[in-house]
Structure formats: C-alpha cells, structure tokens
Amino acid sequence: MARGGQRQHGGNRNGQSGGSGGQSARQRRGRELDNEGIIPILARAVREVEGAAQRGKIKPSSRTKFQVVALLAREERTRVKTDPDISEGQRADQLKRLDGIGTILAKTTARDTSLLSLLAEDAVVSEAARELKREMLGFAGVELAPEEEVAAEPVASTFDVERQVVPRSVLSHQLANPFLRPDFSGATRPTHARQLAGWELIEPLLESFERAAGGAVSCMTLPEDSSVKAPAGLELMHHQAQVVAAAAAGHRTFLLADEPGLGKTAQALLAAQAADAFPLLVVVPSVVKTNWAREVNLWTPHRTATVVHGNGHDVDGYADIVIVNYEILDRHVGWMRHHGFRGMVVDEAHFIKNKNSQRSQHVLQIADSIRLRTARPLMTALTGTPLINDIDDFRAIWQFLGWIDEKKPLPPLIDRLEDTGLTPIDPPFYPAARAAVIDMGIVRRRKVDVASDIPARRVADLPVELEGEVGRSIREAERELARRLVERYEMALATRRTGVTTEGIDHDLVRRVATWEREDTTGSGKSDGENVFTMMRRIGQAKAGLAADYAAQLARNVGKVVFFAKHVDVMDQAEELFAKRGIKSASVRGDQSPKTRQANIDAFVNDPDVAIAVCSLTAAGVGLNLQVASNVVLAELSWTDAEQTQAIDRVHRIGQDQPVTAWRVIAAQTVDTKVAELIDSKAGLAARALDGSDEEVGSSADIQTEALVGLLTDALTARAARV
Structure with missing residues (x-):
C-alpha cells in the first residue's frame, strides 16, 4: 500500500559522532523511535485482543481488531524489509518487534481457531475493519495517499458476471410471464428494538x-x-x-x-x-x-423436477422443483x-x-x-x-x-x-x-426418541499392527516429525524475549509450535519432511490391506458390508483384494458420472451377489440409503466426528432392521490412535448445543493441531523422563 509521510530512520539526525554524549543521544532517539510509527500501536492492539481471548470468547469488535493488526503487521513487515533508508540494525530490531506481534497473534488463534479464517488471503475485510485500519494509520502519523482515503478494499465478489448463464428454457419462462410482479409484502420491516436497543x-x-x-x-x-x-x-x-x-x-x-x-x-x-x-x-x-x-418422484409424484447440470442446457424452466448443486x-x-x-x-x-x-x-x-x-x-x-x-x-x-x-x-x-x-x-x-x-x-x-424400531448402533475399534518395513518406516517418520517439532519448540524457547521461565513443559508454547507447523503445511505448501497429513495418508495406505481383509471376512460371514476410505489408492487396494477373493463389489466415488454412481448403488442394494460397497468417505458420506447392510468398515479416519457419523448413518437409518456396527480400523502405536481419541472428544458439541446434554465439550481447535500438540507433548515428556 503506497503511503505518504512515512517516517525515515536512516542517518544520525543529532549530528553526534561518538563519545558518551553521542551514545546517550542515540539511546534516547532509539527509545523515541520505539514509540513512533505503527508498530507500538499494533503492539497495544494485539495485547488487547490477547486479553479478550484469555477472558473468554472473542467479541466481533476484537475479531475486527485482530484482522486489522494482522493486515497492518503484514504490510509493515514488507515495508521494513525493503526500506533502503533504515540501517540493518534498525531493520533487524523492527522485524523482531513484528515477530513478537506475530507470536501473540498465533497464541490468540490457538485459543480461538475460528480466527484463522481472518488470516486467509481471500478473507472478507468489512467496512468496520477498513475504518479501524485507517484510524490506526492516522494515529501512527501515516499520511494516506488520496486514492486510499476513498477507495475501499476489495470484498469477496458476490458472483462472477462472466460465468453467468441463463438456460434457454428459463428464458422462455421469463418471456412467457412478462408481467409477473414480485410480492414485496414479505420484505423485512425495520427493527424496533426497545429494551434491547444498543445490545x-x-x-x-x-x-x-x-x-x-x-x-x-x-x-x-x-x-x-x-x-x-x-x-x-x-x-x-x-x-x-x-x-x-x-x-x-x-x-x-x-x-x-x-x-x-x-x-x-x-x-x-x-x-x-x-x-x-x-x-x-x-x-x-x-x-x-x-x-x-x-x-x-417418490414423495411428490404430481410435481415435476429438473436437475441442473453444468450450464443448464437441459433445465426445464417450468418445473416445480429445481435441483442444483x-x-x-x-x-x-x-x-x-x-x-x-x-x-x-x-x-x-x-x-x-x-x-x-x-x-x-x-x-x-x-x-x-x-x-x-x-x-x-x-x-x-x-x-x-x-x-x-x-x-x-x-x-x-x-x-x-x-x-x-x-x-x-x-x-x-x-x-x-x-x-x-x-x-x-x-x-x-x-x-x-x-x-x-x-x-x-x-x-x-x-x-432413540422417535424411531424406536431402528436398532442400536455401536462403533467398535479394531486395532491393527503395522508390521514389516512399512510399519518401521511409518514409525520412524513419526519420530522424525516429533524431532522436528521438538527442535522448533527449543528454538522458540531460546529466542523468546519475554524473560519468562517455565518449569517443565510450556504448554502455551507447545500449542503455538503445533499451530505454526500446521499453518506451514497447509498454507505455504511446505513439503520437506513428514507432516501430520502425509503421516495419516501413509497410515491409511498401510492399513488398506488389513481393513479390506477384515471387510472380506465380514462379507463371507454376515452379509453385505459398506467399506469407507478417504483416498482413491486405498479404495483401489481394497477392490483388488476383493476381486482376488472372488467377492463382487460396487464402487461409489466422487469422479463418477451420476448415472454410473447410481447404477453401482443399485447393484449393491438389489443384487445379492454384490457383497461390498467400496465408498469414498467424502463422496458417499451423504445422501445414500445403504441400510441393506448392517456392517460398516472405516478403513481411514476422518478429521471430524461429523464426517464419521454421516458415513455410519448411510446404514443406520429408517428401514434398517439389524443392529449396526461400524468397525473403525486403527493403527496401533501411531498418531492414528491419537486422532481417533480426538474425534471421539469432539462428539459432544451437537449433543450439548442441540440435545440438552450436560456433557462437557472439548476445545473447538481443529484435530490436526491437537494431534500435533499431543505428538510434541509426548516427545517432550519422554525426553524429560530420560533426563
């Protein structure tokens, strides 16, 4: 962002060339510079946001302040790095101060991970945030260029006009009803709050x-x-x-x-x-x-439906029900x-x-x-x-x-x-x-309250050992990831400038390190070394044969089985094994055409010889009725309890007349076990908010970060025990 009136740091403005007097003047000038510009304003603001996070849930005003601090800190870092008029010593000092602001931002997001969305490149910047940004720059003595005083920052677009289409049949409908007038009687009337005005x-x-x-x-x-x-x-x-x-x-x-x-x-x-x-x-x-x-067609047979595909060439503009994805x-x-x-x-x-x-x-x-x-x-x-x-x-x-x-x-x-x-x-x-x-x-x-005829369900964990070279490789990769986290923790501990000493493990710092690691692997595309995502994928690949073998045994002994996996290669391995065993399977994947997908679902439901449905956890986790089976095998873990529940409920639904068991295959002695525990800890949110449960709900921090927290904490605990 172009700014006028930005302060200059270069040169000895007092003309001092040495001696104790010159040194004292430079120290005084250094302290003055510490209180000039945008950095001290950002430091005060970020402390206020941190305090709000420590006191409880962050309010909208604090969220706005958090986003503006992040935006301005990012801009100031760019300016400091490229400003030719400041010395290297001043540059290093200012970058350190900005690092301190960044550390507090990271610590605050660890307390409330919903703030992470405000850091995204495409995050919406509200008018309130733009106004606060202008105020902070004004307090810092930064003179905005005239165009910046009037130009609003881009907000996420409402819709791309160039991509807009109007299907021919819809256009015919519009021309056939040229005098169709909207009914504005449903327009929202002004709010007349009385006692709650201002709240x-x-x-x-x-x-x-x-x-x-x-x-x-x-x-x-x-x-x-x-x-x-x-x-x-x-x-x-x-x-x-x-x-x-x-x-x-x-x-x-x-x-x-x-x-x-x-x-x-x-x-x-x-x-x-x-x-x-x-x-x-x-x-x-x-x-x-x-x-x-x-x-x-089933529930409202007298109504016509049209499904929108692509640009909608086949849409019936006169249909009663329009279905679009x-x-x-x-x-x-x-x-x-x-x-x-x-x-x-x-x-x-x-x-x-x-x-x-x-x-x-x-x-x-x-x-x-x-x-x-x-x-x-x-x-x-x-x-x-x-x-x-x-x-x-x-x-x-x-x-x-x-x-x-x-x-x-x-x-x-x-x-x-x-x-x-x-x-x-x-x-x-x-x-x-x-x-x-x-x-x-x-x-x-x-x-349990309204459909007593639906039998109970249970999730049964099936621990498996990853043996041989694959198992050793995964465990070594997990140890390497833990070692990298420990190194990062120690570096952060050594360079911390607050002077605070902590007995034992600094759990706040552990969480910050875990957050940094997760952001590095999801935001910047960093790929050197293992991360929690590649670890879980490798574990899924290693479990594929074991999970498929168990699904095959179930199919031989108890009837139809639904096999869920996250990744295509795991599905491929499973289908290969089933074919070798002479077990017919049907595949439900995200890259299939609707016609192929429905044909495979129908084959599993109606053909007694099709014993297993091999399903993508994301593509088949919603909207399917597969209650012809009563056993589910979860070959890979999801990142949310909701995704896991949705998959199981493809089988546990109206029309089911058998108890449902979901067999969750978990790799023992790996991070897989920790992720399973974290998924279970998340299950209480809907129960507490919607079902009236008094069950305590865990933190809303994402499971990826919590898994890294657990991995780092275990590594630090083990190291302390050895010492």
Whole structure:
C-alpha cells in the first residue's frame, strides 16, 4: 500500500559522532523511535485482543481488531524489509518487534481457531475493519495517499458476471410471464428494538446454545395432530408428519436437524407441498442430485423436477422443483434470484458454515432475493450435523433462514427476545434466548426418541499392527516429525524475549509450535519432511490391506458390508483384494458420472451377489440409503466426528432392521490412535448445543493441531523422563 509521510530512520539526525554524549543521544532517539510509527500501536492492539481471548470468547469488535493488526503487521513487515533508508540494525530490531506481534497473534488463534479464517488471503475485510485500519494509520502519523482515503478494499465478489448463464428454457419462462410482479409484502420491516436497543445480541444468542439445557432437546413445539397422508404405497412416520403439519399450519422457517437417517428429505418435500412453496429451489451437494430427483418422484409424484447440470442446457424452466448443486451455483445465481421461487431448501446445510466462501455467499444472496420478492416463503435448512467444529457454525444457517443478518437478529427474532423482558446482563436471558431461537424453527429429534424400531448402533475399534518395513518406516517418520517439532519448540524457547521461565513443559508454547507447523503445511505448501497429513495418508495406505481383509471376512460371514476410505489408492487396494477373493463389489466415488454412481448403488442394494460397497468417505458420506447392510468398515479416519457419523448413518437409518456396527480400523502405536481419541472428544458439541446434554465439550481447535500438540507433548515428556 503506497503511503505518504512515512517516517525515515536512516542517518544520525543529532549530528553526534561518538563519545558518551553521542551514545546517550542515540539511546534516547532509539527509545523515541520505539514509540513512533505503527508498530507500538499494533503492539497495544494485539495485547488487547490477547486479553479478550484469555477472558473468554472473542467479541466481533476484537475479531475486527485482530484482522486489522494482522493486515497492518503484514504490510509493515514488507515495508521494513525493503526500506533502503533504515540501517540493518534498525531493520533487524523492527522485524523482531513484528515477530513478537506475530507470536501473540498465533497464541490468540490457538485459543480461538475460528480466527484463522481472518488470516486467509481471500478473507472478507468489512467496512468496520477498513475504518479501524485507517484510524490506526492516522494515529501512527501515516499520511494516506488520496486514492486510499476513498477507495475501499476489495470484498469477496458476490458472483462472477462472466460465468453467468441463463438456460434457454428459463428464458422462455421469463418471456412467457412478462408481467409477473414480485410480492414485496414479505420484505423485512425495520427493527424496533426497545429494551434491547444498543445490545450486541448475536454472541449471547450463540452462547445460549453452549450452556447446558437441563436435558431439553432443541426442538420447537410441533403439532400433535400428524394426520398427514403419504403418497400411495409409502408410510410417513409420526415425527415426519409433525413437520409437515407445522408447515400446513403456517410455519415457514425450519432448521431440520434430525439425526441422520430420520427422513429429512421426505419431510422437506411434503412440507413444501403443504405450504404450496412452488417453484421450489433445492441446493444440494453434487453427489445427491440424482437421489433428490428420485425422492421428488417418490414423495411428490404430481410435481415435476429438473436437475441442473453444468450450464443448464437441459433445465426445464417450468418445473416445480429445481435441483442444483453447490459447485455450479455461481453460474446460475443470477437467474435464480429473479425466477420467482416461493421456497428454498439447502441440503447438508453445514456446507455453508464458512460465510466467506463463494457457495455461502451465493446461497445467502438467493435467499435474500426470495424473501424480498415472496411473501413468507418456505425456507428449510437440512443437516443432521449442523455443528461440526464450533458454535459459530450456526451463523450462516440462521442468516439463510432470515433469523439474523451480519450484525443483529431480524424483526421476528428480536420481537421474541423483547418479549422475554430480559437483557444479556440477566442470567435468565440465556435459556430464554435459546428457547426463542428454537421457536423460530429448530427441529431436532434423535433416533432413540422417535424411531424406536431402528436398532442400536455401536462403533467398535479394531486395532491393527503395522508390521514389516512399512510399519518401521511409518514409525520412524513419526519420530522424525516429533524431532522436528521438538527442535522448533527449543528454538522458540531460546529466542523468546519475554524473560519468562517455565518449569517443565510450556504448554502455551507447545500449542503455538503445533499451530505454526500446521499453518506451514497447509498454507505455504511446505513439503520437506513428514507432516501430520502425509503421516495419516501413509497410515491409511498401510492399513488398506488389513481393513479390506477384515471387510472380506465380514462379507463371507454376515452379509453385505459398506467399506469407507478417504483416498482413491486405498479404495483401489481394497477392490483388488476383493476381486482376488472372488467377492463382487460396487464402487461409489466422487469422479463418477451420476448415472454410473447410481447404477453401482443399485447393484449393491438389489443384487445379492454384490457383497461390498467400496465408498469414498467424502463422496458417499451423504445422501445414500445403504441400510441393506448392517456392517460398516472405516478403513481411514476422518478429521471430524461429523464426517464419521454421516458415513455410519448411510446404514443406520429408517428401514434398517439389524443392529449396526461400524468397525473403525486403527493403527496401533501411531498418531492414528491419537486422532481417533480426538474425534471421539469432539462428539459432544451437537449433543450439548442441540440435545440438552450436560456433557462437557472439548476445545473447538481443529484435530490436526491437537494431534500435533499431543505428538510434541509426548516427545517432550519422554525426553524429560530420560533426563
């Protein structure tokens, strides 16, 4: 960024050439320079953010300050490195001070890893952040160039105009309805907060779901009269019919968060039928587009559906239900905003949890347009795992549903909060606020409560030993990774300038080192030596034969088996082994065409000779009904409990009549064991926030960082024991 009026550091401004007097003057001038410019302002600001993180959850204002400090520190480092007017000694001193700011930023992100998204190159810089940045530069005496005073920094684009398409059939629909006028009666009216005017409410609302709910499941009051008729030949369960009845009674926003396997697709389609919310837009992951079209024909046979592929050449612009996947939404967001949809369904709604992503922005734009043009549209978010890493995962979903915007609750929710007569300073506010949000339309039912005919499930760990040269190589690589982490820890300890001494292991520093290691391997593409990602991949490859052998034994003895893996080479090894053993298998992968994929699913479900479905954990973890099997083999571990749960629930769902067992293959005496423990520790978030559990929830720090923390801590403990 070009700046005018930047301070100059070169030369001896006092004309002193030596002696004690000259040295004293230089020392005084050095101290003055220490308090000049942007660095001391950044140092004070980053300490304030660090203090906020130590006191608890970081508020939006602190998040803004964190991002601005990071941006300015990055710019100042670039300037210092290239400024020809400062001496090498001054350059080194300023870079050290910037390193100190960077260390505090890293320590703060270790406390709240949601801050990492603010450091991304494509992170959205809000108007508040731009204003704070200008203020800090002004306080530092930096004179901004005129164009910088008026030019806003780029914000993530809404949609790429050049990629926009309008399918021919959609254009025909528009021409056939030239006088179709939008219904603006559904436009959001201004908020008239009274007692809550001036309060920051989004954070307290989120916090209300982090606190124990005294055993109460997060579910709005639903009609008991569930006399909703299903299409001929189909049966609608009581819990499904309740949601349909609520839509028929006039409720129009639903976060349908039933546990996976409880028939959310059917509920969404029949709710749209009850609310007459057609045309209906359905946004889904690409792997379930075909399945959604089938479900439309099954549950709403009198409605027409069209599936959008690519540029949409085959789209039926007159269809009742338009099904599109997230990956191509950027091409179609333009016409979809003005098509006259009366309802919208977002399947696997946790896909939009990152509000800075293009997919989230497109979904939110279309939703806002529908609300502006349609009176009381039906907005439905479907996800069995709405919370994956953090309670903040709720934000984008709530915004899609029209409950909040970027900064505050919207009128329907603010009215409910005002009715409580409480403010966030009152302890009873939190359970009351939680209840108010739930009443907006959160529907969460557990299998154990509403589908007693679904047998229980269990996850059984199957430890395996990695033997021979492969096992020795992996264990040596893990030791090498631990040695590198220890070296990095010792270097950080030796160069620390705070003067603080720590008895034993400095656990804060351990976490910072683990965070640095993870950022190096994910952000900069660093590939020299092993890292936690390559380690887990090698372990998966080494386990492939053992996991496939166990799946083959299960298929021989108990019937059909679903085999899940993350990587293609692990799937390839498994399919090779099955073929050698004369066991027929079907493959479900992300690179298959929808037609091939569905044919393979049908073969596994309907052909008694196809004994094993070999599935990609990411491509087949959602939207499949594979309850013809009752045994699942997880050959590789995922990085989240939610991903693991989604895979198991392809089998453990309505229609299952056998107890389900998921066999999780874990490599003993490797980091695989630690990752499995961390996945299990994450399982409590949804239970606490949605199911009323009092179970303690672990930190929201990602599992990759926690695995590195564990590896480094174990290495330091072992070293201390040897000494």
